[in-house]
Amino acid sequence: MFRLPVLVLLTLVIAFGGGAWSASWMLKATSGFGAIDLGTWSAYPDLQTSKADPFAKAHRAGDGRILLGRAEGLVFTAEADETGAALSGKCAYEISGTTPPARFWTLRIADAADAPLAAEARFPVTLNSWTTLRRIDGAFSIRVNATPEPGNWIRLDASGPVRFILTLIDTPAASSSRMVDLDMPSISLIGCRDA
């Protein structure tokens, strides 16, 4: 007697439950397609354009950031060191090498939700292309550590996972189709403190 209503209910539960669950799972599992991966660094050169895919657009609307336009620059994010281990706020890292050509770049650290880390004003939490010391060949080496170091140093003392964000301003990389040839700095682990 109740066969038909039960079947209709089953159909609706699968449709709405399954559809909503798969949509939220997809949004959690992927941050959209069209990422450019260079080693551990990744960037979304089309994220702010109408060419971004629907998943990227959903993420973009959820984040609510004012993104950099194509002529402005490109943001690279790293969530893992060169061995593939996730970046932790309790570890020390060395970021060394060169960046792709750009008029200006900045390096900063954010938490897993992309929010800036809380820090006291007396600590350096960011470096840029004007303030970074370089070797004669133009390469740099930046220490990211909780304890001060000579040379280029950014303080990192956080409890959770972190990500490094390299922002290139006015870079031909943003409009280049030959992204694979770009040199990105490498991230190597120096050591971790015991929690």
Added chain:
Amino acid sequence: MRSVLLAIAIGLVGAAIVHIVVILALPKWTGKDAWTRVEAMGAPHRFFPLANEPNPTGLFNDDPHIRTAVCRFDISAAPVRIVASGDVAMWTLSAYDASSNETYSMNDRSSIGTDVDIAFVTPTQMLQLRRVMPAALERAVLVELTRPEGYVALRAIAPLPSHEPAARAFLAGALCAPFRIEPA
């Protein structure tokens, strides 16, 4: 048994449709996308410099070296002109439509001179301007937008703390004002 399988099959097709609808509709319903946040900042046709710290508006400068000011505009009645000048190391600018898709971007190297001077116009206004170009607009970059509503983000770059006051003044003095096209 067959009707149960049929119900599951129809349910899965429905799930696929719901999935697609949710993903496509989400950008309009998050309530915290960039356009909604810019709209909530205040009146159109003026620049609002963003704070460096996270705040209730939801918009802040992610990068302490890159200061941003946003202005919401609507060019359906009159074109809007963006003017800013000052002694900053670098500036960049992007315009977005109401869906936060980039419509135009430039930086100080691609401008005429070192100052910001851009006019956003509709295709109709562009035709009017082509007929009689006002002398004041001769050095401005004219950008034709198909959708009249949008916002523009102007960024000033301050590599060193000593550049901060100049970057702040640059953004505080930026204009985003509608202007009238004199009839020919």
